[in-house]
Amino acid sequence: MIGFLSAATSFGSIQVVTERNDSADASAAFQFQNVPRPARGDAAANARFTLVDGVIDPNGGGLATLNDGRLPTEDDQPARNFFFNARTAGGRLLLDLGSVIEIQQINTYSWHASLRGPQVYQLYASDGAAAEFNPRPTSNTDPAQGGWKLIAKVDTRPASGDSGGQYGVSVFDSAGNLGQFRHLLFVIARTTVDDPFDNTFYSEIDVVDANAPAIAETEPAGPATPVTHTFEAEEGKYHITIDTTVAPDLTEWAEMELKPVVQEWYPKIVEMLPSEGFTAPSRVTITFRDNMGGTPASAGGSRINCNADWFRRNLRGEAIGSVVHEMVHVVQQYGRARRGDPNVTRPPGWLVEGIPDYIRWFLYEPQTRGAEITSRNFARARYDASYRVTGNFLNWAVEKHGQEVVVNLNAAARQGRYREDLWKDYTGKTVQELGEEWREAHRIRLGLPADTDTPAN
């Protein structure tokens, strides 16, 4: 079971990815598709958990099990888990990281055969700097009043059926890092209303420091041996090179996971976005880099750059999809027209980024539902909000008016003749009218009141 839901106020920002693995086989335990496997040596490993509320069950392994890097090997192994006593309905745990760090991701893991499997908690974070900072917000207090920021609400309980299994939860910000924090507060709830054996068996809690040394730094220093691999797509029509020189640890993943997708999708994207007289680059290079700061990936001409460190952390998450997005930029080639004539029109940025995200989220990986409009992000649902919100709008426009809408807009942008009137030519409506219709369709689907957040101009 894989679910994406936007846990915080803003869309495309803080995300909570929840996965469940039903396997009873210890060797396959805690293997998820998008949530990373529990880590050793993460930022939580040397941090300190303390109890602020609730009663620790003495039959469990206590707080130490949460960051010892050791996992349970069975579905009912109290000694390898932390859980609250049946006398308390959950409780509160503090994690002090020792100093303020840039947190990239927080992952929590649990395992039980039954009601103690799912996770229900609210996650708060603080840098401890505010004057009103309350270092021990007990159950009578609202953490938000004491200098704490609510980061995410997690609830992995299945809607129906039994709730046994391993659960992995990953909290991250798709727009960057979660922020700079020293203290984390887990406000943990029980999983039922009245069953005494419903306090979750938490197996491990990991905190990923965005600035932690990369795995590759354990390699001996010195000039790197080039690691490149060139392969063909569409029977020799395209030659694609993947360069993992600065990240040899990613070579195998690139070969096994990334290459097949590039081989299949680069020609597909070319075919999806034709225009008269256009030939897409036949040689594309995908280079992993270690100097991209906070940018996950970028494209220019026929080159795609991938931030090695970001990819390491997102191999099971957004890594491959981000390359699909960049491949669309390579096929767009909107810069070409400008090189011939500096007076050609430039397509708006929201469309330039919206088309790649439409192809990525709705054609390449629709199952991840990564670009949904929900009641939480509805306020930001504007056709020109760019990236995945515009991707959602374009998907709707295609469903209503056909694939040619995107094909024609792309062709116009590529040929330097994009203008807003084209929307009317292709659909009979202005882009503003379409945007309103799309928004209204979501509003009705979500059952929101008619006066909900009229978009500001």
Ligand SMILES: [Zn+2]
């Ligand atoms: Zn982009």
